[in-house]
Amino acid sequence: MLPLEGVRVVELTTAWAGPMAGRILAWYGAEAFHIESPTRTNTWRSNRDKPSPLAFPDHDPGDRPWDRVFTFNSQNVNKRSLVVDLKHPHGASVMRRLVDASDVLICNFRPGLLERLGLGYAQLAKTHPELIVVEMPAFGLDGPHADYAALGPTMEMAAGMSAMVAYPGGQPTVTGPSYLDPIGGFNAAAAILTALRHRERTGRGQHIELAQVEAAMQFIGPELIAGTDVAPEGNHVADMAPHNAYPTRGEDEWIAIAAEDDAAWSRLAGLMGQDELARDPRFATLSARKANEAALDALLAEWTAEQDKAELAARLQEGGVAAAAVETAPEQAASEYLAARGFFDELVHAEAGRHRHPGLPLHSTVAQGSQRSASPCYGEANGYVLREVLGLPEEEVEEILASGAMADVPAPGT
Incomplete structure (x- = not known):
């Protein structure tokens, strides 16, 4: 019943x-x-x-x-x-x-x-x-x-x-x-x-x-309590970097990647095969990454551009980095995840x-x-x-x- x-x-x-x-x-x-x-x-x-x-x-x-x-x-x-x-x-x-x-x-x-x-x-x-x-x-x-x-x-x-x-x-x-x-x-x-x-x-x-x-x-709610205005920054947020959608292989194909702290950024740099980026003074801390966010986004976009969004997202998730392929409605309809659920x-x-x-x-x-x-x-x-x-x-x-x-x-x- x-x-x-x-x-x-x-x-x-x-x-x-x-x-x-x-x-x-x-x-x-x-x-x-x-x-x-x-x-x-x-x-x-x-x-x-x-x-x-x-x-x-x-x-x-x-x-x-x-x-x-x-x-x-x-x-x-x-x-x-x-x-x-x-x-x-x-x-x-x-x-x-x-x-x-x-x-x-x-x-x-x-x-x-x-x-x-x-x-x-x-x-x-x-x-x-x-x-x-x-x-x-x-x-x-x-x-x-x-x-x-x-x-x-x-x-x-x-x-x-x-x-x-x-x-x-x-x-x-x-x-x-x-x-x-x-x-x-x-x-x-x-x-x-x-x-x-x-x-x-x-x-x-x-x-x-x-x-x-x-x-x-x-x-x-937080903004209402604080009474503050938030300057729009697209996909960027104040407390994470990188935090954006990046192009992948194919026409209008994208992946979303977010590093919630320095440790996540270090893991991402390692998965990129560029461990040195985690120690680069431009990117070693959140404040540094925010100050050089355009350069950071450009590096990631160059790295993701020729990769399959789904395969890359799976690899990043396995490596402990928050990532998701930007899905279309047809892809959602055929999703193995949703079918399994x-x-x-x-x-x-x-x-x-x-x-x-x-x-x-x-x-x-x-x-x-x-x-x-x-x-x-x-x-x-x-x-x-x-x-x-x-x-x-x-x-x-x-x-x-x-x-x-x-x-x-x-x-x-x-």
């Missing part, structure tokens, strides 16, 4: 952060319902007039591109899809009854949406005091920035991280594609698990506000076919989660919710389905 079997989660979410929280709970066995509108799909379904072929298996959007897109399908495994118009009387009624029959409601839209839909915590708690509601606004539910729109890259900039990630004289740089979103998702999942434990002890639900920008500020699960999707899906970095000897089903097709659980979850009579089911309040195909132009 999975740890969260019997827990029901409703996700009024989009993109990555909110769905990631639901994905983690579903990994542990929760029944998670991803809610979408007939007129506004999850932005990660890439339902556009001319979707990029790169987003689909075999570069083919097919007849149902919203069900075949890699982005949505990578983050919504183990879930069910309910497509309901929350502005339609029947749709609003279905949603309210589903929430009343659930344990957790997650929302990562702007503040005020739940209240406008009649799903605010104060309203829901009157009849369902055991409910846990989690809202994930970028800047919180109140304060001067509460109404600001935000995406992963803009939140990273607002959190102060990007000002520290740049080359000297260069513009601030984000760390990757919406890096903060999964961080918000993991924070939300942890908060929900804590709330479930609290409910187990007290019988009471609660409202949780998770401001994603504030969650990101944990990454610059059981990181990928092969799942079959009704529209997208059979593919390996990345798992989660959560391993337990007694409470292991799993990926059991591929991401849901758009609206595939509509009938299931009405009949099995809500237990509605067939006459009412047919009335709701015929009313236009639910759909299994996005509205034209969505």
